[in-house]
Amino acid sequence: MRRISLSMNFIPGLICFGLLFISPLAMTGKAFGQQKQINPITDKILRDLNIDPRDNSVSIGQDRIIGPDEVIANDVVVIGANLTINGKVHGDAVCIGGNLKVGPQAEINGDMVNVGGQLSVDPSAKTNGERVNMGGATSFSPPGLPDVPGIGAPPQLGPNWPGINRSGNEPTFASKILRLALDCIYLAFLLFFALILTVFMPRQFNHIEDHLSNEFPRCTLLGLTLMIGFPLILLAFVITLVGILAIPLLLLAWVLSCCLGYIVFARILGRKIISIKPIMLQILVGLLLIHGPLLAGDVILLVDGSFYSVIGQVFRVVGIIILVCVNFIGFGAVVYSLWGKRDLLRSKKNRQNNSNGPSGNGDTIAA
DSSP states (O other): OHHHHHHTTHHHHHHHHHHHHHOTHHHHHHHHHHHTTSOHHHHHHHHHTTOOTTOOEEEESSOEEEOTTOEESSOEEEESSOEEEOSEESSOEEEESSOEEEOTTOEESSOEEEESSOEEEOTTSEEOSOEEEESSOEEEOOTTSOOBTTOOOOOOSSOOOTTOOSSSSSOOHHHHHHHHHHHHHHHHHHHHHHHHHHHHOHHHHHHHHHHHHHSHHHHHHHHHHHHHHHHHHHHHHHHSHHHHHHHHHHHHHHHHHHHHHHHHHHHHHHHHHOSSSOHHHHHHHHHHHHHHHHHHHHHHHTSOSHHHHHHHHHHHHHHHHHHHHHHHHHHHHHHHTTTTTSOHHHHHHHHHHHHHGGGSHHHHHHO
16 A cells, blocks of 8 residues: 555656746746735845846756855756756746756745655745645755754645655655545455455355354464465476466455455454444444454544654554554465365364274264
8 A cells, every 4th residue: 555655655756846847937927926926125225236036937857056145036946957046036936857956055035845755954044835745755954964854844734735746755635535545445355355255255254254253363374374485486496487377366266365364353353342233234344343443544644743653654564564453364374274265164073083092982972
C-alpha cells in the first residue's frame, strides 16, 4: 500500500509541471493580476526607482541571480535553470526544473514555488508567502554553516493544497485521500472474496477455521516459517527454467491463500464478539477490528498539523504490523489444513489410533 501511495505523490507534481511548461503565459497573467494589488504609494516608490510595476521577469534555460540591490516589481520565473535571490521580489519566486535559493538579504512578498529541484531558504530572509516544493527537498542554512538538505523551515499555517507537497517529505492531501480510498477498496474486496468463499467453499472454509482455532500455535509457527522461506522458494524456481514459468502461478496461490487465511481469522475474531449473527456479519466485524488502526491512521492524517501527523503515523504502523501478523497466521492455517482438504477431527482420531497401537483400543475409540 505504501508503494502505491508514495508513487502517486509524483502525479500532481507532473501535471503542474506540464501545465506550467506548456503555458508560461499563465505566469505573466498572474503578474498583471498582482499589479492591481499594489497600492498607490508603493507604485510611486517603484516608479521613482525607474522600475516598471508591470514588468514580469521570465527566464528560460538560463540561471538568474537577483543581487542585493535589485528589485523585482512582480513575479520572477525561471524555467530549466537555477534561481538565486538576494534582493527584493514583490511578487512570487518560481523556479521550475532547477534549484531555488533564497539568501539572507532576500525579501519576498509573494510565494516561493519550486518544481523538480531543491528549495533552500536562509533563516534571515524575509518571506511573507507560502513555501511550496514539489519533487525535491527543502533546506535552510544556519549562519556560518553550509546547506543542510532535508531540513526545512516549517511551512506557514493553513490548509494543505490538494496535489502540492510543501515540505518535500510530507504526503500531499490528495495522496492521503487516495491512501484512505485504497484501504477502503481493499476492505471491500475482502468482503466480496469472503462472500464467494462462504457460498462456494463452505466445507474448506470450516476446515481451515477448525485448524486455526484448535491448532493456533502450529499454524502461527508454520506461517512464519513459510513467509521467511518464501523468497528462497522463489529463488529456487528462478534457477530452473521450468520454475520461471511457474512463478506467476505460485505468486497467485500465495496471495489467494493469504486472503483466505485473513478472512478466516476475521471470522474467528468476529464470532467471539457476536456469536448468533450471520457469518458475513461476523466477518465484517472481524475485518473492521483488524483494519481499525490502519483506517484510523488514514483519517487522522487528513487533519493538518504535526501532532496529528505523528499520531496518524503511529496508528498506521500498528495497523500494518497487525495486517502482517494476521497474514502470517492465516497463511499457516491454510497450508496446515492442506487448503481446507484435511479434516481436523479425522486427524485427531488418527493420532489416537496410532497412540493406542496394537492393543485394539484405537479401533474401539474410532468405532
